[in-house]
Amino acid sequence: MVRTTGKILHRLAIELVLPLALFGLLLAVSANSTNFYFPPLARVLERFDALWLGPRFVTDVLPSLGRLIAGYAIACLAGVVIGVPLGMFAALRRAAEPVLEFFRAIPPPALIPVLVMLAGFGDTMKVAVIVTGAIWPILLNTVEGVKGADSVLDETCRTYQIRGMSRLWNFVLPSASPQIVVGMRVGLSIGIILMVISEMFAATTGLGAAIIVFQRSFEIPEMWSGVLMLGLFGFALSVVFRLFERRALKWYYGMRDLERRS
Amino acid sequence: MAMNAVAVVSVSHLNKVYQSRERRVEAIGDLTFDVAAGDFTCIVGPSGAGKTTLLKCLSGLLAPTSGAILVNGHAVVGPPAEMAVVFQEYGRSLFPWKTVRENIELPLREKKIARTERARLVDEALEAVALTGVAGSYPWQLSGGMQQRVAIARAVAYQPKVMVLDEPFAAVDAQTRADLEDLMLRLWSELDLTVIFVTHDIDEAVYLGQRVLVLSSSPTRVLDDVPIDIAGPRSQATTRVEPRFAELRTRVYRGIQQAKASVHG
Amino acid sequence: MARRLNSVSGFLLLAILWEVAPRLGLADRQFFPPLSRLLVELFSLAATQEFWGYLLSTARTWAIGLVVATAAGVIAGLAIGLVPGARTYTHSTIEFLRPIPSVALIPGVILIFGSRYQSGVVLITYAAFWQVLLQMLYGLNDIDAVARDTARSFRFSRTGFIVHVAWPTLLPFLFTGIRLAASIALVLAVTAEMVIGTYGIGRGIVVAQTSNAIPTMYALVIVTGLMGVGINVAARGIEQRLLRWHPSVRNTAAI
Numbered sequence: 001m002v003r004t005t006g007k008i009l010h011r012l013a014i015e016l017v018l019p020l021a022l023f024g025l026l027l028a029v030s031a032n033s034t035n036f037y038f039p040p041l042a043r044v045l046e047r048f049d050a051l052w053l054g055p056r057f058v059t060d061v062l063p064s065l066g067r068l069i070a071g072y073a074i075a076c077l078a079g080v081v082i083g084v085p086l087g088m089f090a091a092l093r094r095a096a097e098p099v100l101e102f103f104r105a106i107p108p109p110a111l112i113p114v115l116v117m118l119a120g121f122g123d124t125m126k127v128a129v130i131v132t133g134a135i136w137p138i139l140l141n142t143v144e145g146v147k148g149a150d151s152v153l154d155e156t157c158r159t160y161q162i163r164g165m166s167r168l169w170n171f172v173l174p175s176a177s178p179q180i181v182v183g184m185r186v187g188l189s190i191g192i193i194l195m196v197i198s199e200m201f202a203a204t205t206g207l208g209a210a211i212i213v214f215q216r217s218f219e220i221p222e223m224w225s226g227v228l229m230l231g232l233f234g235f236a237l238s239v240v241f242r243l244f245e246r247r248a249l250k251w252y253y254g255m256r257d258l259e260r261r262s
Numbered sequence: 263m264a265m266n267a268v269a270v271v272s273v274s275h276l277n278k279v280y281q282s283r284e285r286r287v288e289a290i291g292d293l294t295f296d297v298a299a300g301d302f303t304c305i306v307g308p309s310g311a312g313k314t315t316l317l318k319c320l321s322g323l324l325a326p327t328s329g330a331i332l333v334n335g336h337a338v339v340g341p342p343a344e345m346a347v348v349f350q351e352y353g354r355s356l357f358p359w360k361t362v363r364e365n366i367e368l369p370l371r372e373k374k375i376a377r378t379e380r381a382r383l384v385d386e387a388l389e390a391v392a393l394t395g396v397a398g399s400y401p402w403q404l405s406g407g408m409q410q411r412v413a414i415a416r417a418v419a420y421q422p423k424v425m426v427l428d429e430p431f432a433a434v435d436a437q438t439r440a441d442l443e444d445l446m447l448r449l450w451s452e453l454d455l456t457v458i459f460v461t462h463d464i465d466e467a468v469y470l471g472q473r474v475l476v477l478s479s480s481p482t483r484v485l486d487d488v489p490i491d492i493a494g495p496r497s498q499a500t501t502r503v504e505p506r507f508a509e510l511r512t513r514v515y516r517g518i519q520q521a522k523a524s525v526h527g
Numbered sequence: 528m529a530r531r532l533n534s535v536s537g538f539l540l541l542a543i544l545w546e547v548a549p550r551l552g553l554a555d556r557q558f559f560p561p562l563s564r565l566l567v568e569l570f571s572l573a574a575t576q577e578f579w580g581y582l583l584s585t586a587r588t589w590a591i592g593l594v595v596a597t598a599a600g601v602i603a604g605l606a607i608g609l610v611p612g613a614r615t616y617t618h619s620t621i622e623f624l625r626p627i628p629s630v631a632l633i634p635g636v637i638l639i640f641g642s643r644y645q646s647g648v649v650l651i652t653y654a655a656f657w658q659v660l661l662q663m664l665y666g667l668n669d670i671d672a673v674a675r676d677t678a679r680s681f682r683f684s685r686t687g688f689i690v691h692v693a694w695p696t697l698l699p700f701l702f703t704g705i706r707l708a709a710s711i712a713l714v715l716a717v718t719a720e721m722v723i724g725t726y727g728i729g730r731g732i733v734v735a736q737t738s739n740a741i742p743t744m745y746a747l748v749i750v751t752g753l754m755g756v757g758i759n760v761a762a763r764g765i766e767q768r769l770l771r772w773h774p775s776v777r778n779t780a781a782i
Binding site for chain 1: 616625627630632717718728732745747
């Protein structure tokens with residue numbers, strides 16, 4: 001089937017019609033709003049332009065992003081490094097599973113006071129909060145992915161003397177990678193939430209801190225513009241992640257699409 | 263049979279018992295046979311004859327309960343480095359995240375073969391199985407028959423002393439199967455391979471082998487050792503209608519029937 | 528040796544470490560009280576009315592939020608899944624709204640509800656709603672496929688179709704959605720209590736920390752973990768019991 005430009009435009013129109021309608025509706029309904037808490041959308045957009053496309057991007061959005069990347073990277077690394085041996089050795093898994101089950105059930109924000117006590121209100125605490133929340137889906141999915149490796153491929157590795165680190169790089173990690181990436185996707189959204197909560201809790205800089213400061217000082221249009229910025233932040237990261245996913249798992253999606261078509 | 267030649271694989275009094283808490287299953291009773299260098303040996307048996315168990319013991323994936331297996335003079339304790347295995351499940355024995363070339367190259371990298379030599383071996387293997395054009399494709403983009411050819415190319419490039427195939431063509435269609443059989447014969451004669459070919463298909467065994475070992479139902483023993491004395495090169499069109507082919511086929515078939523009867527009787 | 532590493536040994540090892548390390552001075556006793564100290568604290572907490580007040584309040588916010596989110600997810604799912612074309616037109620909107628972190632709503636709900644429990648309910652509803660909605664849409668998608676297959680071989684009346692095909696196909700998806708929603712709801716209930724200050728365990732943890740009652744803080748954190756385990760175990764138990772007849776044990780990402 002050949003995709004013509006017309007078809008793509010049609011598809012685009014379908015995708016855009018509802019978001020644009022909702023946006024227009026909100027713009028129109030709020031235009032004459034005198035409600036203090038719900039100012040006109042146009043005013044919020046104007047503040048958005050002035051604040052977030054201006055200095056605030058550097059002073060608040062970038063620090064938030066930095067903490068998120070640091071915490072998320074540690075969570076990914078630790079989740080995989082701990083998850084791989086647990087997936088490979090059943091005895092280890094049996095011993096560790098109930099403990100992990102308990103720790104992942106603790107709502108991550110509940111650990112913020114503990115981490116504040118241990119690390120103060122600085123960046124270390126915020127990064128640690130992100131790690132303690134984002135690591136679980138990554139770790140658990142790594143365990144599942146490694147556990148589910150194909151037995152014939154495993155025998156192939158054994159007969160061709162593929163062992164040790166080479167086995168890890170060429171067999172164990174790639175075969176678990178689709179499941180690991182699923183965990184990373186969930187971990188990312190949890191990481192964003194915890195980034196915001198940790199900043200709200202210890203208000204200094206960052207998106208979460210800025211929003212809560214605006215709210216406390218009743219700068220309502222500014223506050224809503226921050227909420228909008230946060231929404232766009234989450235959306236942009238999920239788009240970036242999807243691009244990464246498609247690229248890193250090219251083989252997996254290719255294989256799956258082929259199976260679906262047949 | 264070929265007693266003057268050197269035995270590349272030597273199996274003596276192999277016995278394998280699966281023992282669990284509830285029950286004890288003797289899969290292999292007492293197996294003894296040799297495979298000479300350069301031989302093409304087919305192993306047939308009724309389903310449930312412990313063929314897979316035998317193959318896993320041969321390839322060092324499973325430890326025998328008693329008895330010994332020697333490959334190239336060394337006792338098998340783990341997968342022997344001189345052996346390449348082609349599995350029945352071609353779709354699951356190739357790495358889907360690696361291209362055809364990378365799949366063939368990986369075991370060579372493990373053998374610490376230099377880059378240029380690796381490239382040469384991979385190219386030759388691809389040429390031998392007529393897959394030069396798809397080196398950059400992923401295995402799952404290929405048909406089943408082509409995937410199995412990639413697995414065979416990987417085994418060929420590995421330059422093993424002995425190549426073991428476990429019902430490799432059981433999951434492909436009849437036409438592809440005939441093509442793959444001829445490919446195996448050609449590789450065997452051109453590359454001077456030693457082949458152990460496990461199958462449940464009597465025709466295939468007689469058509470391919472220089473020798474056919476007929477196994478009994480479990481606990482498995484060797485029921486018959488049939489030398490396949492069909493002169494000249496084999497051909498799908500003519501070999502299968504030769505009188506000698508029919509006689510040998512009948513002999514193997516009777517052996518298998520007898521094996522089945524001994525279970526039910 | 529390997530066989531001895533069973534499920535009890537992991538906990539045992541952790542418990543011993545947690546008890547011994549502070550006592551030997553390997554960990555700061557002020558920040559890491561020995562486990563026995565925490566357990567004593569937990570028992571004395573359980574005797575106070577305040578503790579049960581926290582617990583019930585958190586449980587109430589959680590339950591109301593989960594029910595509202597489930598209802599909203601089911602209704603929205605049916606509307607989007609059953610109205611022809613609706614899925615195509617809402618797709619991009621859902622994909623845009625879903626990644627918006629639920630915590631973005633915090634300032635908004637503070638303005639409207641302040642520190643009343645409804646703040647928590649709104650946060651929970653927003654976050655948990657997506658889990659239910661997405662699973663509903665997956666399930667309804669599945670019904671389409673199943674319906675196409677069965678329609679060829681059987682003739683079903685409309686009610687027969689709903690009872691025998693649609694409902695059994697949808698149920699496991701719905702349950703997966705509710706199970707995921709239940710654990711997310713707890714996270715947001717605690718979040719609301721900590722950040723907004725609604726009454727409940729989360730606020731208890733913050734109060735304990737600021738008043739330097741460290742054993743109390745740990746004890747309450749352990750309680751939230753036990754609540755989480757309880758929710759997971761109960762949800763899985765109900766799911767297995769209800770769906771025992773179902774051929775496919777549904778696999779989803781571990782969260």
